Amino acid sequence: MLENTKVDNTQLRLQEVKKALESGMFVLARSILDKMPACDVAFLLESSPPGYRKVLWNLTDHDQHGEILEELNEDAKDGIINLMGTDNLVAATEGMETDGLAYVLRGIPDSVYRAVLEQMDTQDRQRVELALAYPEDTAGSIMNTDTTTVRPDVTIEVVLRYLRLKGSLPDTTDALYVVDTDNKLLGDVSLSTLLTEEPNSMIADVMNHDTEPLQALMEENEIAKLFERHDWISAPVIDSDRQLLGRITIDDIVDIIRENAEHSMMGMAGMDDDEDTFAPILPSAKRRTVWLSVNLMAAFIAASVSNMFEATLEQVATLAVLMTIVPSMGGIAGNQTLALVIRGIAVGHISSSNTRWLIGKEAAIGLLNGMIWAILVATAVVLWKGDLQVGYIIAGAMFINLSIAGIAGVCIPLLMHKYKIDPALAGGMALTTVTDVIGLFSFLGMATLVLRH
Amino acid sequence: MLENTKVDNTQLRLQEVKKALESGMFVLARSILDKMPACDVAFLLESSPPGYRKVLWNLTDHDQHGEILEELNEDAKDGIINLMGTDNLVAATEGMETDGLAYVLRGIPDSVYRAVLEQMDTQDRQRVELALAYPEDTAGSIMNTDTTTVRPDVTIEVVLRYLRLKGSLPDTTDALYVVDTDNKLLGDVSLSTLLTEEPNSMIADVMNHDTEPLQALMEENEIAKLFERHDWISAPVIDSDRQLLGRITIDDIVDIIRENAEHSMMGMAGMDDDEDTFAPILPSAKRRTVWLSVNLMAAFIAASVSNMFEATLEQVATLAVLMTIVPSMGGIAGNQTLALVIRGIAVGHISSSNTRWLIGKEAAIGLLNGMIWAILVATAVVLWKGDLQVGYIIAGAMFINLSIAGIAGVCIPLLMHKYKIDPALAGGMALTTVTDVIGLFSFLGMATLVLRH
Numbered sequence: 001m002l003e004n005t006k007v008d009n010t011q012l013r014l015q016e017v018k019k020a021l022e023s024g025m026f027v028l029a030r031s032i033l034d035k036m037p038a039c040d041v042a043f044l045l046e047s048s049p050p051g052y053r054k055v056l057w058n059l060t061d062h063d064q065h066g067e068i069l070e071e072l073n074e075d076a077k078d079g080i081i082n083l084m085g086t087d088n089l090v091a092a093t094e095g096m097e098t099d100g101l102a103y104v105l106r107g108i109p110d111s112v113y114r115a116v117l118e119q120m121d122t123q124d125r126q127r128v129e130l131a132l133a134y135p136e137d138t139a140g141s142i143m144n145t146d147t148t149t150v151r152p153d154v155t156i157e158v159v160l161r162y163l164r165l166k167g168s169l170p171d172t173t174d175a176l177y178v179v180d181t182d183n184k185l186l187g188d189v190s191l192s193t194l195l196t197e198e199p200n201s202m203i204a205d206v207m208n209h210d211t212e213p214l215q216a217l218m219e220e221n222e223i224a225k226l227f228e229r230h231d232w233i234s235a236p237v238i239d240s241d242r243q244l245l246g247r248i249t250i251d252d253i254v255d256i257i258r259e260n261a262e263h264s265m266m267g268m269a270g271m272d273d274d275e276d277t278f279a280p281i282l283p284s285a286k287r288r289t290v291w292l293s294v295n296l297m298a299a300f301i302a303a304s305v306s307n308m309f310e311a312t313l314e315q316v317a318t319l320a321v322l323m324t325i326v327p328s329m330g331g332i333a334g335n336q337t338l339a340l341v342i343r344g345i346a347v348g349h350i351s352s353s354n355t356r357w358l359i360g361k362e363a364a365i366g367l368l369n370g371m372i373w374a375i376l377v378a379t380a381v382v383l384w385k386g387d388l389q390v391g392y393i394i395a396g397a398m399f400i401n402l403s404i405a406g407i408a409g410v411c412i413p414l415l416m417h418k419y420k421i422d423p424a425l426a427g428g429m430a431l432t433t434v435t436d437v438i439g440l441f442s443f444l445g446m447a448t449l450v451l452r453h
Numbered sequence: 454m455l456e457n458t459k460v461d462n463t464q465l466r467l468q469e470v471k472k473a474l475e476s477g478m479f480v481l482a483r484s485i486l487d488k489m490p491a492c493d494v495a496f497l498l499e500s501s502p503p504g505y506r507k508v509l510w511n512l513t514d515h516d517q518h519g520e521i522l523e524e525l526n527e528d529a530k531d532g533i534i535n536l537m538g539t540d541n542l543v544a545a546t547e548g549m550e551t552d553g554l555a556y557v558l559r560g561i562p563d564s565v566y567r568a569v570l571e572q573m574d575t576q577d578r579q580r581v582e583l584a585l586a587y588p589e590d591t592a593g594s595i596m597n598t599d600t601t602t603v604r605p606d607v608t609i610e611v612v613l614r615y616l617r618l619k620g621s622l623p624d625t626t627d628a629l630y631v632v633d634t635d636n637k638l639l640g641d642v643s644l645s646t647l648l649t650e651e652p653n654s655m656i657a658d659v660m661n662h663d664t665e666p667l668q669a670l671m672e673e674n675e676i677a678k679l680f681e682r683h684d685w686i687s688a689p690v691i692d693s694d695r696q697l698l699g700r701i702t703i704d705d706i707v708d709i710i711r712e713n714a715e716h717s718m719m720g721m722a723g724m725d726d727d728e729d730t731f732a733p734i735l736p737s738a739k740r741r742t743v744w745l746s747v748n749l750m751a752a753f754i755a756a757s758v759s760n761m762f763e764a765t766l767e768q769v770a771t772l773a774v775l776m777t778i779v780p781s782m783g784g785i786a787g788n789q790t791l792a793l794v795i796r797g798i799a800v801g802h803i804s805s806s807n808t809r810w811l812i813g814k815e816a817a818i819g820l821l822n823g824m825i826w827a828i829l830v831a832t833a834v835v836l837w838k839g840d841l842q843v844g845y846i847i848a849g850a851m852f853i854n855l856s857i858a859g860i861a862g863v864c865i866p867l868l869m870h871k872y873k874i875d876p877a878l879a880g881g882m883a884l885t886t887v888t889d890v891i892g893l894f895s896f897l898g899m900a901t902l903v904l905r906h
Contacts, residue, residue: 011804018806039682047802049810160648169645172686174627191644192622195613228711229492231704233625233686250703251684254710258681261714262796268721269792270785277797278807278814285818288789292782292826299781300833306774313770320766320773321759324780324889328752329745332723336741339722343715344730349500351464353471354731357502361731365738373745380753436777 014044021055030059038064042071045080049278054083065092070100074107075276081108090119097170099144099252102131106141139223140216142256143237143246146170149179152186152204156194159203163194172249174233178207184242187211213238216245220256225348227253264342267424270294294429302327302436309444312451318385319447322394325377327439330401333369334431337362337409342424345417359410366406370399389450397443401435408434467497474508483512491517495524498533502731507536518545523553527560528729534561543572550623552597552705555584559594592676593669595709596690596699599623602632605639605657609647612656616647625702627686631660637695640664666691669698673709678801680706717795720877723747747882755780755889762897765904771838772900775847778830780892783854786822787884790815790862795877798870812863819859823852846903850896854888861887 020029045053069077117125134140150159175188189207197206213236234249263273270291313320344350378395412430413423473482498506570578587593603612628641642660650659666689687702716726723744766773797803831848865883866876
């Protein structure tokens with residue numbers, strides 16, 4: 001049956017389950033859950049507070065446990081695994097694909113990990129150990145080993161007979177890999193080619209020789225960029241000897257692309273991209289403390305700048321009222337540039353060859369904005385406070401701060417990137433500190449100079 | 454030939470072109486560009502300042518123009534089209550797929566658009582007009598019309614003969630669509646199935662009847678969620694009569710997913726996700742002005758709160774020095790919650806059923822953080838300023854502001870979402886205004902009360 005309004009149906013089913021749970025109708029909830037695909041159950045779990053998650057998990061079909069774990073985000077997955085006994089975990093991981101298995105087992109407590117491994121059969125254990133031997137976030141750790149290979153010296157007819165004997169192909173297979181007798185990758189042949197070329201053609205004649213394989217140690221972010229740029233569905237992974245190890249498929253890449261983009265957004269707010277929306281209170285509060293501590297230091301640095309001018313502030317209280325405006329505008333202007341540069345670094349557009357142009361551009365925008373806002377703010381302040389002198393002071397400070405904010409917005413993330421500090425995480429705080437300090441110093445400093453004369 | 458270090462090769466070639474251009478070796482640059490795939494040329498253009506873009510574009514092969522335009526981001530694409538004559542644009546769009554054509558032509562000036570349309574042949578014109586008839590960001594506007602269809606009452610053998618006659622399949626084809634004589638969608642049959650099932654099987658017996666088609670008017674964000682959740686490679690698009698219109702492929706979805714995630718990040722900094730890193734200075738400055746104006750209003754609102762307490766600030770200048778600390782901490786704490794909620798809304802995890810739990814959680818974290826930071830900040834202030842009374846005041850204000858920041862961090866984006874205001878864009882500014890006002894009001898208000906007694 002065709003479902004016209006699939007989204008609505010999914011949302012509807014999710015609400016049905018929630019309602020059933022809330023009114024204690026567990027049998028009904030279980031029967032709805034049984035009919036839901038694993039991806040929807042995972043979505044439901046991720047959308048539920050911790051208490052509900054436990055109840056929901058206990059109502060799900062054991063046969064689905066492996067698939068659901070694979071679909072969950074890291075935080076939620078680890079939380080659920082903590083609720084499971086080792087036996088259940090072993091049962092759930094049986095028959096899972098390598099990439100899923102590696103994902104599920106990565107990061108679980110050592111004692112549980114060893115217990116699970118011991119109860120696995122030899123073949124599964126070897127596959128997991130192979131995947132976990134590669135560093136996290138490399139091609140080796142996210143690849144799947146379910147490749148289908150053919151030799152170059154056979155005809156399509158032979159391949160078709162072989163495939164019909166096999167009876168099925170792994171999910172997301174868009175091509176078979178062509179290897180020599182040493183399992184070294186020679187190229188690939190797409191399913192389209194197998195279907196459209198004459199059956200008596202040799203694989204060697206119709207295969208794609210320009211396959212671009214991924215090295216096992218290649219970083220997942222680089223891989224994601226290649227997939228995105230070349231519109232790949234899957235790509236083979238090889239070792240340094242060109243031996244075929246496995247393949248990476250677009251569904252894993254989609255997750256990486258979203259996570260990377262989320263990383264920038266969450267990072268700028270001082271949060272981890274793994275952060276679970278429905279994480280329990282205490283661990284959440286603990287994780288946020290780090291960022292608040294850093295900000296407290298930044299706030300005290302800004303306060304100590306004002307403190308240098310306490311005598312001036314004592315004389316003219318109006319300065320205290322107005323002194324937050326310049327840092328605030330500088331922070332916003334700098335953050336606009338920062339967001340642009342962080343994204344540019346993330347997608348790979350910014351490199352040493354265009355840095356100078358970019359600094360020039362942002363400095364020019366800063367100067368332009370500085371002039372515009374100096375005039376506007378000074379006018380507003382003179383109209384409000386009726387003090388021409390304060391107008392001049394705030395105009396000067398605004399111009400200085402916005403000009404520097406643009407340059408800082410480019411240079412801070414670029415310097416951080418050079419020294420391997422994540423600009424998405426640390427850039428905003430560093431920038432705001434700079435614009436606060438310069439904003440307060442220029443405003444109060446000029447006020448002090450003017451008032452002394 | 455296998456390329457082991459593809460990423461490095463691409464980066465290397467990009468640098469070669471840049472070097473050749475900088476030293477004026479245009480012939481060399483052209484010969485390197487000719488060997489680059491369209492996606493790499495697009496990447497190079499996006500990584501280049503406006504002046505270089507023009508030179509680069511003129512050096513590229515005309516035959517590649519259509520493909521390159523398709524791969525460019527919107528801002529860069531529109532910039533390049535402004536450089537092209539109508540004739541060139543018509544030539545470039547010849548033979549393009551519908552989704553690409555619609556993308557390239559959307560948003561170009563009306564006069565150019567009509568001129569291009571006039572010079573097209575009837576078939577192309579109809580295809581474009583069909584795609585552009587659907588609202589932007591719906592299935593109809595991003596779909597491709599290159600579907601391959603089969604009837605249910607034929608055998609695999611017949612389909613194979615048909616495909617061999619056809620000679621090739623469109624890119625990213627993972628399934629053929631099964632339709633009845635009215636072109637109504639009945640289901641699909643994957644290439645894998647065609648390859649692995651017996652040739653004498655009927656399509657009706659091996660096809661997938663549970664295909665979940667997309668309605669032509671479905672929103673692209675909803676479509677992206679479905680692709681992501683179900684690990685689809687492509688999905689058919691139908692009209693309200695179930696007639697097959699076209700298909701959407703994962704490569705377009707990957708762009709949507711990345712753009713959505715970038716939208717949240719750029720939006721929080723008051724920037725558009727389309728913003729081109731290398732846009733010219735004047736349009737960039739103009740676009741950022743809106744956000745700076747909004748912030749100026751927010752800064753004046755905060756200043757007017759301090760203004761209410763000018764008399765108090767006159768009496769105790771220390772208050773002016775310390776008054777920025779409480780708003781700053783509140784802003785950070787609130788922004789952490791805000792980022793979490795914005796992402797939760799974007800991925801669809803947050804709905805009416807879990808809102809109350811989420812508010813409770815963030816309020817609890819706020820209370821907890823409020824207590825911790827009240828004590829810490831008060832201690833630091835007493836040690837610095839030696840004034841116990843100011844310590845009490847800042848502790849009280851910090852507790853109030855952090856408690857409210859958590860609740861505001863959940864409620865502001867949820868309310869905005871309800872009233873169709875984009876929380877990624879407006880949430881941060883609204884939140885900071887709230888935490889600034891409450892921070893200043895509670896700190897200076899309590900100080901005024903205490904000092905009067």
